[in-house]
Amino acid sequence: METTLKILAEYTALILEFITVLAVATGAALAVVGLTRHFFVNREPMGQAIRAIWLQFAAWILISLEFALGADIVRTAIAPTWDEIGQLGVIAAIRTGLGFFLDRDIKDFRGLDAGDRD
Secondary structure: OHHHHHHHHHHHHHHHHHHHHHHHHHHHHHHHHHHHHHHHOOOOOHHHHHHHHHHHHHHHHHHHHHHHHHHHHHHHHOOOOHHHHHHHHHHHHHHHHHHHHHHHHHHHHHHHHHHHHO
8 A cells, every 4th residue: 555655646746746847847938938029029118028027937936836845745745764854854945945035026026016007
């Protein structure tokens, strides 16, 4: 039974990691399209365009961090060793910290946008 759960956890973690890669790739592709569109089509100020593109890309990265953390948790959930628990703790702390600061930056940038409109 434990072997079956480990195999299921590995496949689940692999799927979550695939979604992580897909989210980053999607965000990057949208950012490239946005930058290309700005340079060749739109004539809005550069700062506003970059801010909008960054916000969209940052949101995709934030989503990917959550999926990556989920994959790590699933992978370590079945009969972990103390070494694996320690590694998960460090990885979780780093990814959670990155997510926290990225989320804060997104909120700050959105606040700047709201202030620009007033």
